[in-house]
Amino acid sequence: MPEGHTLHRLATDLTAAFAGRRVRVSSPQGRFAADAAALDGATVVAAESAGKHLFVELEGERYVHVHLGLIGSFDVRSGAAPAPVGQVRLRIENGEAYADLRGAIVCDLVGPERRATVLGALGPDPLRPDADPDRAWQRVRRSTRPIGDLLLDQSVLAGVGNVYRAEVLFRQRIHPQRPGNTLRVGQWRAIWDDLVVLMAEGVRVGRIDTVRPEHTPEAMGRAARDDDHGGEVYVYRRTGQACLVCQRPVRTEVLAGRNSFWCARCQPRFRSRAVQ
DNA sequence: GGAAGATGACAAG
DNA sequence: TTGTCCTCTTCCC
Numbered sequence A: 001m002p003e004g005h006t007l008h009r010l011a012t013d014l015t016a017a018f019a020g021r022r023v024r025v026s027s028p029q030g031r032f033a034a035d036a037a038a039l040d041g042a043t044v045v046a047a048e049s050a051g052k053h054l055f056v057e058l059e060g061e062r063y064v065h066v067h068l069g070l071i072g073s074f075d076v077r078s079g080a081a082p083a084p085v086g087q088v089r090l091r092i093e094n095g096e097a098y099a100d101l102r103g104a105i106v107c108d109l110v111g112p113e114r115r116a117t118v119l120g121a122l123g124p125d126p127l128r129p130d131a132d133p134d135r136a137w138q139r140v141r142r143s144t145r146p147i148g149d150l151l152l153d154q155s156v157l158a159g160v161g162n163v164y165r166a167e168v169l170f171r172q173r174i175h176p177q178r179p180g181n182t183l184r185v186g187q188w189r190a191i192w193d194d195l196v197v198l199m200a201e202g203v204r205v206g207r208i209d210t211v212r213p214e215h216t217p218e219a220m221g222r223a224a225r226d227d228d229h230g231g232e233v234y235v236y237r238r239t240g241q242a243c244l245v246c247q248r249p250v251r252t253e254v255l256a257g258r259n260s261f262w263c264a265r266c267q268p269r270f271r272s273r274a275v276q
Numbered sequence B: 001g002g003a004a005g006a007t008g009a010c011a012a013g
Numbered sequence C: 001t002t003g004t005c006c007t008c009t010t011c012c013c
Helices: A004-018 A032-038 A112-118 A133-140 A160-170 A184-207
Strands: A024-026 A046-050 A055-059 A062-067 A071-078 A090-093 A097-102 A106-111 A251-255 A258-262
Touching: A004 A046, A004 A055, A004 A071, A004 A097, A004 A184, A024 A032, A032 A062, A032 A106, A055 A112, A062 A112, A106 A112, A133 A184, A160 A184, A160 A258
Parallel strands: none
Antiparallel strands: A024 A090, A046 A055, A055 A062, A062 A106, A071 A097, A090 A097, A251 A258
């Protein structure tokens, strides 16, 4: 289940497995069958990610545009492909490796124009070295929307999902409901720089770990937890459990349509000076 | 065996 | 704001 780091890693794995190679393309489930047939036997150029979007380029400037949505998965494995298990919408294989796509919200065959349109609608991606954090800041500093809302808006910045939103705001001690236009530029830069580090680490290890060494269960003398998303986090989906830093119960509230998590002590609610 | 959720995004009203 | 879609897992009866 995907935030930007998952897609970035996926692009790397797909490129390693298939770039420069002819591939068989199929749709065992059937919903991508016509396009798969058109692509079958083509040579893969490369795969790339931008935010939560993935493009697999095949010869002839043809791109398979994939967005995993909330529940999609794209598994890249080595070896010959076995009989498909479950609803495999897209399978790419070359005898030495195979990749199965399931549950994606988008799986379309597109051309360069559509690809450019999708990329153009995205804010800067902390995983891309050419990303310009100031472009996002110009949106944040003018907005009265909560920062927890802005961080999930892919046109403001691309690749952050619900886990990174909760975790980066905890690490920077900023309440999710704090309006964007009350942040100082230094706080924004701290959020961005932290995302660059956290997401790069997410790509490297393949899971989301955000807990600093001094706050790990071992360092705090507590039993290790086994989070069901695979990583070690401060507040994400820890509602009611003790904050790893101050022991207060972690709180939750729906923000921008998604569950938001924070510690009321470590991330005090912002009070506008104008009100006082 | 069924309901509820889940790291997402969109359209409709 | 609500409803809808995608698939799988976990939980409850």
